[in-house]
Amino acid sequence: MVRSAHLIPLFPFAAFAVNILFGRRLRKASALVSIGASFISLAIAAITFIGNARYGEGSYMVGRWLSFGGISLDFGVTVDPLSCMMLMVVTVVGTLIQIYSIGYMRDDVRFSRFFAYMSLFMGSMLGLLLSDNFVMLYIFWEGVGLCSYLLISFWFERPAAAKAGMKAFITTRIGDTGLLIGILLLFFTTKTLYFRDLGNLGINDAMLTAIALLIFCGAVGKSAQFPLHVWLPDAMEGPTPVSALIHAATMVAAGVYLVARTYGLFLSHHASLIWVAYIGAITAFMAATIATVNNDIKRILAYSTISQLGLMMLALGVGGYDGGTFHLMTHAFFKALLFLCAGSVIHAVHTQDIFKMGGLLGKMKATGWTFIIGALAIAGVPPLSGFWSKDEILSEILREGHPVLFGVAAVTSLLTAFYMFRLIFVVLFGKPRSELHAHESPAVMTVPLGILAAFSIFAGFFRPVKIEPLMMGVSIAVSAAGIGIAYVFYIAGNKVLPASFRSRFAFLYDLISNKYYVDEIYEAIIIRPAVRLAGIAAAFDSKVVDGAVNLTAYLSVIAGKVQYWFDLYIVDGIVNMTANITWLCSAVFRRLQTGFVQNYILIAFFGLAIMILIKLTGGQ
Amino acid sequence: MIPQNHFLILGAVLFAMGLYGALTRRTAIGILMSIELILNAANINLITFNKFIGSEALGQVFALFVMAIAAASAVIGLVLVIAVYRNMKTIFTEKMNILKW
Numbered sequence: 001m002v003r004s005a006h007l008i009p010l011f012p013f014a015a016f017a018v019n020i021l022f023g024r025r026l027r028k029a030s031a032l033v034s035i036g037a038s039f040i041s042l043a044i045a046a047i048t049f050i051g052n053a054r055y056g057e058g059s060y061m062v063g064r065w066l067s068f069g070g071i072s073l074d075f076g077v078t079v080d081p082l083s084c085m086m087l088m089v090v091t092v093v094g095t096l097i098q099i100y101s102i103g104y105m106r107d108d109v110r111f112s113r114f115f116a117y118m119s120l121f122m123g124s125m126l127g128l129l130l131s132d133n134f135v136m137l138y139i140f141w142e143g144v145g146l147c148s149y150l151l152i153s154f155w156f157e158r159p160a161a162a163k164a165g166m167k168a169f170i171t172t173r174i175g176d177t178g179l180l181i182g183i184l185l186l187f188f189t190t191k192t193l194y195f196r197d198l199g200n201l202g203i204n205d206a207m208l209t210a211i212a213l214l215i216f217c218g219a220v221g222k223s224a225q226f227p228l229h230v231w232l233p234d235a236m237e238g239p240t241p242v243s244a245l246i247h248a249a250t251m252v253a254a255g256v257y258l259v260a261r262t263y264g265l266f267l268s269h270h271a272s273l274i275w276v277a278y279i280g281a282i283t284a285f286m287a288a289t290i291a292t293v294n295n296d297i298k299r300i301l302a303y304s305t306i307s308q309l310g311l312m313m314l315a316l317g318v319g320g321y322d323g324g325t326f327h328l329m330t331h332a333f334f335k336a337l338l339f340l341c342a343g344s345v346i347h348a349v350h351t352q353d354i355f356k357m358g359g360l361l362g363k364m365k366a367t368g369w370t371f372i373i374g375a376l377a378i379a380g381v382p383p384l385s386g387f388w389s390k391d392e393i394l395s396e397i398l399r400e401g402h403p404v405l406f407g408v409a410a411v412t413s414l415l416t417a418f419y420m421f422r423l424i425f426v427v428l429f430g431k432p433r434s435e436l437h438a439h440e441s442p443a444v445m446t447v448p449l450g451i452l453a454a455f456s457i458f459a460g461f462f463r464p465v466k467i468e469p470l471m472m473g474v475s476i477a478v479s480a481a482g483i484g485i486a487y488v489f490y491i492a493g494n495k496v497l498p499a500s501f502r503s504r505f506a507f508l509y510d511l512i513s514n515k516y517y518v519d520e521i522y523e524a525i526i527i528r529p530a531v532r533l534a535g536i537a538a539a540f541d542s543k544v545v546d547g548a549v550n551l552t553a554y555l556s557v558i559a560g561k562v563q564y565w566f567d568l569y570i571v572d573g574i575v576n577m578t579a580n581i582t583w584l585c586s587a588v589f590r591r592l593q594t595g596f597v598q599n600y601i602l603i604a605f606f607g608l609a610i611m612i613l614i615k616l617t618g619g620q
Numbered sequence: 621m622i623p624q625n626h627f628l629i630l631g632a633v634l635f636a637m638g639l640y641g642a643l644t645r646r647t648a649i650g651i652l653m654s655i656e657l658i659l660n661a662a663n664i665n666l667i668t669f670n671k672f673i674g675s676e677a678l679g680q681v682f683a684l685f686v687m688a689i690a691a692a693s694a695v696i697g698l699v700l701v702i703a704v705y706r707n708m709k710t711i712f713t714e715k716m717n718i719l720k721w
Contacts, residue, residue: 594717595714595717596713596714596717598643598644598651601642601643605639
């Protein structure tokens with residue numbers, strides 16, 4: 001085991017610090033800082049990866065963090081095949097996306113801040129991957145959430161972007177709350193927070209299920225699974241490299257990674273695992289259908305991501321740990337590729353509506369061909385990477401004996417092939433549908449595309465290929481059917497078939513194109529009551545609470561005035577009266593002191609005379 | 621033999637003269653002299669009553685005491701007058717009012 005893994009997240013964090021503090025002075029050089037840090041992380045990740053392959057896995061302690069009540073918490077690092085694989089994916093994809101961003105964000109006013117956030121995002125994700133206990137994971141988990149908020153609403157001048165950022169943050173927060181409760185529950189029942197202890201906790205099934213489902217809640221939020229998937233399509237308001245990073249390497253991968261990391265917890269009790277499978281299946285199917293009718297190039301890819309993540313969850317849920325994590329890796333490459341291609345297209349034509357594009361392959365050769373490679377990979381065409389991982393998922397589902405879930409997965413795969421090639425055919429082939437002066441993007445953008453395309457093709461061979469003829473036949477047939485339907489709809493029977501289908505299944509079309517009304521349902525049952533409750537609370541606050549405060553203030557003023565008056569006229573009056581009386585008395589009596597000595601003698605004499613008179617006339 | 625009343629009348633007249641002088645003189649020295657008259661009037665009374673009532677010479681002894689004290693107080697008084705005169709260039713008592721309110 002190579003003990004250098006803990007250094008991996010430090011460099012992106014350092015790059016973040018440098019860029020956020022000196023971004024103004026660095027200007028364009030901040031990109032180099034971030035990319036340089038990413039490259040160093042990539043190199044260390046590669047060393048860790050090789051070391052893991054050669055010397056085996058393990059976790060080690062970097063330092064003691066907390067120690068309380070006989071329980072201690074360490075800054076620990078886990079190095080195992082899962083974390084190594086994800087480290088490689090995140091560093092490779094992250095680095096390429098950052099290089100691509102140089103071109104994409106070239107004219108942005110907050111160029112260096114963008115790179116600062118990107119580095120922070122990467123650092124948080126790398127930290128998350130390396131965590132060996134729940135508390136560290138939760139810290140980085142929130143760091144990832146924070147960065148997604150910052151980056152989705154990066155163009156915060158646009159209200160839609162600001163709203164999307166908030167939506168993403170609040171929606172994932174719901175899941176995070178579940179995760180936090182799960183972690184606390186785990187801690188208070190078992191007094192452990194380490195992943196390595198999860199296999200044999202020795203607690204009853206009900207508690208185990210509760211903890212597993214609560215932790216899964218966090219994954220549902222982060223990985224945009226039904227019913228918390230609504231934030232991801234809206235997150236498309238962010239810059240496209242951000243979308244690529246969120247979808248491929250960082251944000252949404254975290255949810256799947258969490259389930260994979262805490263897999264021991266799910267495995268020890270089957271009831272919780274099947275939940276993961278069904279949530280994944282619902283999400284996969286739902287998102288795939290929505291993607292077939294959407295017209296926004298980035299939203300199609302967003303729904304595609306949700307669908308693929310659902311597939312991963314489904315695989316994990318049926319016990320297909322290898323298939324799920326394998327798909328997580330391959331998906332990272334081709335989804336990053338697809339997003340960056342989409343970014344390149346948007347950069348060229350300045351629109352996101354696919355029906356305003358068309359025939360772009362002739363004008364944007366590099367982007368177009370890499371786009372097609374990405375689409376082939378996600379559609380599951382052999383021998384590209386998506387084929388191998390999807391094939392493994394399908395065969396694992398069937399092997400575990402879930403025919404219904406297998407059907408859902410197969411249909412999802414078909415839909416995946418269909419919507420991806422709908423996108424390809426509409427955007428890249430045919431005639432230009434509007435006056436677009438498309439041009440190829442600069443090399444700084446196309447070179448990362450090429451590298452990612454290579455990964456998309458060959459990532460499937462990173463692990464030994466298993467040949468299962470029957471299953472492969474099914475996979476290929478499904479992909480081919482999807483691509484074929486897309487061809488029939490959008491190339492052969494262009495304009496006619498889609499419209500007739502739309503009118504024939506009007507209800508279904510409305511349902512799907514409105515995204516199953518999930519947003520509307522949330523609006524009606526959660527947001528609007530919440531707003532109303534907030535309104536009532538605000539009214540209560542302004543009327544009753546503020547009223548009470550104001551009344552108190554008013555009464556205090558009056559009491560103060562009374563006291564002032566009392567002080568002025570009664571207390572001061574008594575003091576002044578005493579003084580005045582004294583003054584009056586002295587004004588009378590001081591006249592006795594005349595300063596003439598004879599006066600005094602005269603008075604003394606008369607006093608004596610009077611006393612003698614009194615004595616003589618009978619007073620004793 | 622001269623009767624006792626004559627002595628007493630002399631003492632009263634002396635006392636009255638002294639008092640009058642003490643009350644009406646403007647100069648401090650005049651007042652001091654008047655006070656001496658009053659003391660002498662007291663002495664005459666002391667001796668008179670000793671002669672007509674007492675058997676021993678107690679009254680005369682007292683008169684001697686009074687004379688000694690009168691001499692001492694006259695000295696003190698004159699010193700004070702001189703001190704006042706040095707400071708205020710006057711010995712008129714109505715000018716000596718700096719201790720007034």
